[in-house]
Amino acid sequence: xxxxxxxxxxxxxxxxxxxxxxxxxxxxxxxxxxxxxxxxxxxxxxxxxxxxxxxxxxxxxxxxxxxxxxxxxxxxxxxxxxxxxxxxxxxxxxxxxxxxxxxxxxxxxxxxxxxxxxxxxxxxxxxxxxxxxxxxxxxxxxxxxx
Amino acid sequence: xxxxxxxxxxxxxxxxxxxxxxxxxxxxxxxxxxxxxxxxxxxxxxxxxxxxxxxxxxxxxxxxxxxxxxxxxxxxxxxxxxxxxxxxxxxxxxxxxxxxxxxxxxxxxxxxxxxxxxxxxxxxxxxxxxxxxxxxxxxxxxxxxxxxxxxxxxxxxxxxxxxxxxxxxxxxxxxxxxxxxxxxxxxxxxxxxxxxxxxxxxxxxxxxxxxxxxxxxxxxxxxxxxxxxxxxxxxxxxxxxxxxxxxxxxxxxxxxxxxxxxxxxxxxxxxxxxxxxxxxxxxxxxxxxxxxxxxxxxxxxxxxxxxxxxxxxxxxxxxxxxxxxx
Numbered sequence: 001x002x003x004x005x006x007x008x009x010x011x012x013x014x015x016x017x018x019x020x021x022x023x024x025x026x027x028x029x030x031x032x033x034x035x036x037x038x039x040x041x042x043x044x045x046x047x048x049x050x051x052x053x054x055x056x057x058x059x060x061x062x063x064x065x066x067x068x069x070x071x072x073x074x075x076x077x078x079x080x081x082x083x084x085x086x087x088x089x090x091x092x093x094x095x096x097x098x099x100x101x102x103x104x105x106x107x108x109x110x111x112x113x114x115x116x117x118x119x120x121x122x123x124x125x126x127x128x129x130x131x132x133x134x135x136x137x138x139x140x141x142x143x144x145x146x
Numbered sequence: 147x148x149x150x151x152x153x154x155x156x157x158x159x160x161x162x163x164x165x166x167x168x169x170x171x172x173x174x175x176x177x178x179x180x181x182x183x184x185x186x187x188x189x190x191x192x193x194x195x196x197x198x199x200x201x202x203x204x205x206x207x208x209x210x211x212x213x214x215x216x217x218x219x220x221x222x223x224x225x226x227x228x229x230x231x232x233x234x235x236x237x238x239x240x241x242x243x244x245x246x247x248x249x250x251x252x253x254x255x256x257x258x259x260x261x262x263x264x265x266x267x268x269x270x271x272x273x274x275x276x277x278x279x280x281x282x283x284x285x286x287x288x289x290x291x292x293x294x295x296x297x298x299x300x301x302x303x304x305x306x307x308x309x310x311x312x313x314x315x316x317x318x319x320x321x322x323x324x325x326x327x328x329x330x331x332x333x334x335x336x337x338x339x340x341x342x343x344x345x346x347x348x349x350x351x352x353x354x355x356x357x358x359x360x361x362x363x364x365x366x367x368x369x370x371x372x373x374x375x376x377x378x379x380x381x382x383x384x385x386x387x388x389x390x391x392x393x394x395x396x397x398x399x400x401x402x403x404x405x406x407x408x409x410x411x412x413x414x415x416x417x418x419x420x421x422x423x424x425x426x427x428x429x430x431x432x433x434x435x436x437x438x439x440x441x442x443x444x445x446x447x448x449x450x451x452x453x454x455x456x457x458x459x460x461x462x463x464x465x466x467x468x469x470x471x472x
Contacts, residue, residue, distance in 0.1 A: 092346035
């Protein structure tokens, strides 16, 4: 009798244990809020499977539009990098997924340039020096369109 | 006495039966056979791919129907004829007047329809089990479709205007209008970017949403999308840089999706528009152009996200985002 009871209870326990939590319960769809900055340019790194959007204020746009890419005083730029994936709804396409990092460059009114990076992962992908990153971000050109 | 009763019972049944038979016979006179259309240019593909398409798709998506006898009997024939007409409007293997790039695009659409199990239609394979697609068929189509990718050349040249962002004075009254009434607007350049994507055609895309659309995404409230939502996809050619990085090159087009459930009833409440090239010339000859093109894929493949392909993925955790905001 005890054995039977044990089996019945075990089976019951098995069923209660099988309650599946919603897999995406804690996950969110994120739209980056650039504040007053506007989208300037974009890039894709197929090796790292990352995609970036560069945002900036009017001074930043003017800086990147110029011939010699001099960072104008008062410029603010943010390079926002995402991991991308194959589009789950369309084979042959990719779409951005996890937000990885936000890099900010600011040039104050004395021409002093600051660089800051915030990353979602502890082990940062970006090992380059501050100067290299500023130079890299300054290599962007505004996207062309009518 | 019993037999008399039976007789009087049989009669009405017989009358009903004869009446049904009569109606059925009359229906056949109303039956208009599908108009035969000539094969102007048949799709070209490897034999094994063509065999799959002929077996599973051609009956509706071509001018070469090989219908069963029961497909030609009213009222079944009504449904069949309607389906065939609609199918031909969307994709017709007998009128394959496409450039290699368009051919590639169509093959990707076909592959995605097969992979998702949306095509051939379930109602069709019920009556025509031999048209069912196997995993092996999908692999064959996939292999061929992927092989097409290498054919599309990547434009490498850079023009001198690269450094200059077009800076025209926007006069909204002069902006082009799509045949369905959607007018191009520059306003999206001030909206938030909701996602970025690429496609097999070596394009790079940035997708903007207006405030209504962004709020719908953030609150997971897009089943259906609220009226007034607008999503704009800006598309460029990919331009390769040193160390393998890719950036946005020549502008290709701007694609609009405008939600108005009362206005765009034929296309799941979405109005579609596409403005291409530097003159932003609108796509479509008639107001219903999206019914024959855009919505077919959006309806079948993007239903989960309210018929939009580029809704950002639900993959970020609150904890990680908080780390960034610190």
